[in-house]
Amino acid sequence: MLNIFARASVSRVTDPVGTWLLRRGVTPNAVTIIGTAGTVLGALWFLPRGELFAGTLVITFFVLFDLLDGAVARASGAGTRFGAVLDASCDRIADGALLGAIAWWCLAVAGDRPAGAAALIALVGAQVISYVKARAEATGLTADGGLVERAERMILALVGTGLAGLGVPYALDIALWVLALLAVITVGQRIVAVHRSAKEQTG
Template sequence: MLGKLRKYVNEILPKTVGKYLSKIGLTPNAATTIGFLFAILAPTLAYFKFFIAIPIMIVLSGLMDVVDGAIARATNKTTKFGAYLDSLTDRISDMLFFLALIFEGLNPYLSIIALGFSEIVSYARSKGELLGIKMEGIGLLERSERLILLFVASILALLKYYLVGNIIIVIIAILGAITVYQRSYRVKKALND
């Protein structure tokens, strides 16, 4: 959904932010790890009722997820392990963000359903790409959109608008289900062609 913006970011960031951060010694895998540490902090701080940290950790983790790719492209250090590490930590980070929202007071059952569809969205992409089908940009709810919605839900929960926050979680689940369908349709169509 944010494909056009992603294309712009992928062209500009490596030449600017990626180049600068690589010069000060930050590697793509280090950026991925830092982003993952922010994700770990989200439920940890939420458990201790430091709820204001949740949206901040979501933003910082999401930024590092963009930065790691920018550094990799700026330095021509894109590696298969780096891609694997990025994908793996993204999946675990999603789980940690939903856990933080549960600690913050959002419905655990809805959160588990939304998390499940989020993980299946990612699985559908990786399985499709294993079959040799380009999957980037397919579907309504890629990770960037999911992080934006998680950020909004965390702000709403912080303000104690739990009903609206839970509606956002339901939207994540519904958009996730639609995205799974869209990606499955894309795979079926590509394989039939």
């Protein structure tokens, strides 16, 4: 949802950076891989150790690379089909690492089973949301939109970990349960969108 409303504003900031990177020989795929590697390493190093605020800062920095790979691709004139697949695949890896690390901390470190369960629901929901869209597009259907796309999921998760790292009680629990609920709703929305698209094509 944020992708629709914020894309133009974000592009005005990221496009000059993308042009600058391209002139220095940085490719969109390199930006994608660096961002994913940083997110994964940051999530798996800091969060299970209970360093939630530091982890949030590091992960947020590398998550922003997800905005830059598209900017570099636009600066080069066009992205490639391989780049699109790589970007989508790396997004799933980063999402899994972040929510998996949060679940690890909740269950193994904090002993908070309800929050851990919410993190696992959110993790599965995030993967299914993306899968429904990819599978629909592979069959010529559409499944766009929904309450929580990737931007919203990352914001909710990182706000939760950041506030928890600052000592705000129940911040992570609330963020995870909101994310889990909205992820389930979004899965339903995308399946409905696929059904509607199929009906429109069959007339």
